[in-house]
Amino acid sequence: MERKEVTSDEVTAAAVSLQNDGKQVTIDAVRDFLGAGSATAIHKHLSGWRASQAKAPEPPPVAIPDAIADALGSWVRQYAEEAGAANRDALAQSAGDLEALLAAGEQLEAERDDVQAQLASASAARDQALATAADRSEEIERLTAALRDARQVATDALVGKAKDRLAIDGKDSQLADLRSQLERNVAASAAESDARLAAEMELIGAVTARDSFDAEIRDLRAQLDAAKAQRKA
Secondary structure: OOOOOOOHHHHHHHHHHHHHOOOOOOHHHHHHHHOOOOHHHHHHHHHHHHHHHOOOOOOOOOOOOHHHHHHHHHHHHHHHHHHHHHHHHHHHHHHHHHHHHHHHHHHHHHHHHHHHHHHHHHHHHHHHHHHHHHHHHHHHHHHHHHHHHHHHHHHHHHHHHHHHHHHHOOOHHHHHHHHHHHHHHHHHHHHHHHHHHHHHHHHHHHHHHHHHHHHHHHHHHHHHHHHHHHHHO
């Protein structure tokens, strides 16, 4: 029957057991413990276990002369000072950048507050202009209706008066008077038309001012949005 060789784990377990029992760990002791194994195989595995158990010798203390120790300390301090100079410069630069960013943030805050104040003022002016335009539009409509009614009344009166006078008297002088009255009425109507035109022009100016305020408000809002975007960046 072929003899079974022992493994490294078996030899290690046997060596540890013998060592724990206070016995000397030898090839024969391991083979007696296992009851099997050749001396060559046990020696190979046992050598590996002994190598793993060996402790590295402690190095002897080294005494450094004081002069060398002082020089070495000076060199170490100088090296540390030179090596840390770049980090200190970078730290100072970072601190400067942080201060600049803080100042820029405060400037953006001030600009935002100014833009908001301008926007509020422009909004108030726009509301006032819209209210004024609405009032003038109502006034123009009222004047237009009054002018239309006045023209109708004047026309009816002139026609009726002309008929009456023509029916009573066909004299040229009366016709001339009627013609003069008609001309005066036409002149009055023209004056009223001019007044209406002036009122309409005034309304157009109010509407133009309102559109200008709207454009200014849109521009201010765009500036505010740009300032907010720049602050976020």
